Amino acid sequence: MSEMTRSSPVPHADDADSGRLTTLLDRAATGRDGQAWSDLWTELYHNGSLEVSHPLVLPALMDMAEGDDADTAAAALHLAGALLVQADQRYETRKLRDQHAPEVARLLAASNRWRQATADRNDYCHLLETVLNLEGDIHWAEDLIWGIVSEEYELDCPDPDCCAVVWVIVGERGFFSTSEDYALSEDAETLPLHTAAPRTLDGLGRRLYELALADGHEDVAHALTYAFGEATCPQCERRFSVVGQVVARSS
Secondary structure, three states, rough: OOOHHHHOOOOHHHHHHHHHHHHHHHHHOOOOOOOOHHHHHHHHEEOOEEOOOOOOHHHHHHHHHOOHHHHHHHHHHHHHHHHHHHHHHHHHHHOOHHHHHHHHHHHHHHHHHHHHHHOOOOHHHHHHHHHHHHHHOOOOOOHHHHHHHHHHEEEEEOOOOOEEEEEEEEEEOOOEEEOOOHHHHHHOOOEEEEEHHHHOOHHHHHHHHHHHOOOOOOHHHHHHHHHHOEEOOOOOOOOOHHHHHHHHHHH
């Protein structure tokens, strides 16, 4: 064995991990490599949750969020918000939000800037989700906003003697609840939803409603009045809070 071979350092696994992560972050930052984002999520997904503790991640995502490319910024903000929510729920990373407070503040400022400038409905909804994730007051923002984007919620009837799966539809197909596969059945039983009057909204519901109106997304604001309203279970006829069951399913 030569002297050069004997003295050459052996790469550590951490070095290899950092190298892969750096490459993926650089690819994502170009704004021309959609696969990079999928690969980046996969790289950061370990043991059932996303790993935010690597020191490269949040600063790189922050730089992308503060750039001029809307798609790259939105993707970076979405990932950053998801990472922090995951970190909040794990004992070993629960303090990361405080440790990265400057980066989180800048990410939140960027998400609010892009939110106000976004015309696409679904992009806007995802930025609302990101704002909530970066603020960190709730852990169920993804489930709440996903229902607005997909225009449906799959919920459980809260009656312990019923426990039916209730589909709550909010969008172009109408505003109703059903416990059947309404997409495949022409005679599925449906019941109208009970919207929350805007003047009765408070807390998070009022805030999101007013943000959507101020940002020019009246259709999102309208859907939110149903998400914060009530549905009826077609099986037992119990009336329940839609957002209450969104929270229950997320717990």
